[in-house]
Amino acid sequence: MPDPIYLNLQRGEEALAIAASNIFAAYIISGEAKEDPEGKLLQAALDAIRLARHVDDNVIVPGEMPN
Numbered sequence: 001m002p003d004p005i006y007l008n009l010q011r012g013e014e015a016l017a018i019a020a021s022n023i024f025a026a027y028i029i030s031g032e033a034k035e036d037p038e039g040k041l042l043q044a045a046l047d048a049i050r051l052a053r054h055v056d057d058n059v060i061v062p063g064e065m066p067n
Contacts, residue, residue: 012052019048 009017024044027033033040060066 016045016048016052019051020045023047 020041021044024033024041027040027044028037
């Protein structure tokens with residue numbers, strides 16, 4: 001049995017991992033991940049990062065200073 005892998009993700013990393021897994025699931029359901037699952041996994045992670053940056057650039061939460 002292989003040794004377990006332990007992760008200690010920060011809150012932002014957790015949010016990105018959840019978003020990326022949802023995006024990757026959509027790729028699987030749509031059939032887009034069939035030919036290149038590893039490539040689509042990377043694309044899902046990059047898409048999640050791009051979405052997070054878009055939200056960060058366009059949403060101001062209470063207590064945050066606008067740019």
